[in-house]
Amino acid sequence: MDQRPLRRILAPAAALLTLLTGAGCTAEAVKGVQGAPGAAGLRDPYFPKLGNGGYDVRHYALTLDYDPKTGKLTATADITARATQNLSAFNLDLHGLTVGGATVDGAPAAVNRAGDELTLRPRDDLKKGGIFRTVVRYSGSPGLLTDADHSEEGWLRTADGAVALGQPTGSMAWFPGNHHPSDKATYDITVMVPTGLTAVSNGELRSERPTTDGRRTAFSWHAGQPMASYLATVAIGHYRTKASSPGDGQGVPLYTAADTTVAARSEELLARIPELLAWAKDYFGPYPFTSTGAIVERTGDAGYALETQNRPVFPESSFDAPTLVHELAHQWYGDSVTPKTWQDMWLNEGFATYAEWLYLEDFEDITVGKSFETAFGTDANWAFPPGEPPSAEEISDPPVYYRGAMVLHKIRQAVGDDTFFAILEGWPRTHRHGNASTDDFITYVEEVSGKDLAEVWDVWLYGEDKPAKP
Structure with a gap:
């Protein structure tokens, strides 16, 4: 178990910012720059208010502290982005949570809220082409969004935790961002949960360590390939986990998690993932990500399977071989492209x-x-x-x-x-x-x-x- 201090949680985001600025992409909030507000929505044919204009997110570093008993989430989103125009203000999509404050490049930013639109006005206008860093502190009880087809997405509470599913708009229920599929980014997601529970997310598990008070455990996940926000997930609960490498015969790590109440019944099909991934490669080409796996929940914890990147989520009622193949195929078609x-x-x-x-x-x-x-x-x-x-x-x-x-x-x-x-x-x-x-x-x-x-x-x-x- 990794005993490194929790201040290392945000190191990946800081390292990314250093890399970008070192390459000549300096973060600029420059006095005298005449900016304009970024668009509140990207005019998607079906979700015109989803996403935001004026910037391109490069990286999300999310730190989440969740208490399943109360349903309370306390979190920080550290967002590295590039301005695509001179910006006087920009929006983030966020549903239902309370914002405690925000900074842009370390300086306090004015925050306004109108429904699911969070508008931030930095102290100085941002220059087109510059990299800037936004930190948002927020908290509350993340909830559900009911889609037009009556399915539920967002932060779905379960008997012992929660599972976050975001297609097409639900990720705004648990973190602020540019929640349109056209703006993909890399992610670091750290989740702190009561000791005894497990938190699973996208990408690779970088560390699992106790918090300083000894009452919680922090799970830090890294997704190093670009990901649309609707494909981000967090699953919290009692799981039987299995980690192995290679996952597909070419050194891709495999990480699976099954709710302990369904783990025995799921074990045989989970064991077929390397076989099915190798079969898929013959048709679809090299696997596009650096890890693979699956999360299996109890029937009722989620109403459908979803191709969350690296690690699709299934309710037990939908966990069969054709559906597993369907969600694995999405890693090429939908997740990568x-x-x-x-x-x-x-x-x-x-x-x-x-x-x-x-x-x-x-x-x-x-x-x-x-x-x-x-x-x-x-x-x-x-x-x-x-x-x-x-x-x-x-x-x-x-x-x-x-x-x-x-x-x-x-x-x-x-x-x-x-x-x-x-x-x-x-x-x-x-x-x-x-x-x-x-x-x-x-x-x-x-x-x-x-x-x-x-x-x-x-x-x-x-x-x-x-x-x-x-």
Whole structure:
């Protein structure tokens, strides 16, 4: 057990700031610079107020102290960002928690609150291109956000702790940030919990050590590859954990955590992660992250599985092999190459669903063609075109998943297997750790294949009507 003092918790953020400023990207709040407020929202087609303009986050260092008995969270967010314009003020997304104060580059900043918009005005305007550091102290009882489709996200309390799930907007319930998928960053997340509990997060566990009062344990996690905030997670409770390396035959560490009440029933499938990851690499290319694993919760602790980066979360009721494959595939499609807006959601779910179809063919003798025919014959999959869901309420509905996968299969039929599987591997490699849109995908596929696939896009991706034949 690491006995280093807790003042080391924020060292990664300080080191990153030193690296950035040492490279000539100086943090500047300069007197005389004429700035303007950053936009309060990025005009996402479905969540126009989500995210903020005027800056690009590079790194989050979050320090969380949570008491499961009271539900109280006391926290600090240390955010390193680059100004993309001269800034007189900028916004962070934060839901429901109380801000105790904020600084920008060490100087107190004025703080105003309007709903989920937290506006910070630094002492001096920030210069375009400069790196600046914002520290926000906040506390309260983090809560839930109910989505348009009535699912719950945010900070979900459990019998012995909590689990944080953020798709599409729930991460604002437990830390302030630029909560749009287009602004990805690296993370250090330190969670202090009562001794006897475990705190699991994204990336690699850097240390586990008692606090100075001996009553709590601090778990420090580091996610060194860019991550959209909706993919950040924290899971707190009594877990049976297992850490091993390599995770996929190439030295990737594996860390799994299963609630102690479901651990025995989850053990066999958790043990298959290295096998399934190796299988996925053959189709999708090199695994894009430096660690892998899973978190399994009790049924009811969460209402769905989610592809939280490095470490997907599953309720026991959803923890089966096809769903595990689905969430592992998201590490390439959705986590590494992330949609530019939520309108591009089918790029996440269509690929992950197609990965399920490949698994069923290779492991359960259900051909991809048969899965396609089943999806084609299911009326719910034709409610709307996957490229244009009608509203935020529908972005997780069946057409996004199954008709999205049908789009991929029609591409396969049009370009042939060799080209299709080159696309399957090349797409996440080309946009590794970045963002991409549907238009980017259309351009990529047509460039790689050398074919005009207008019929696929017009009928299968954007068409309103079901074709007469599959």
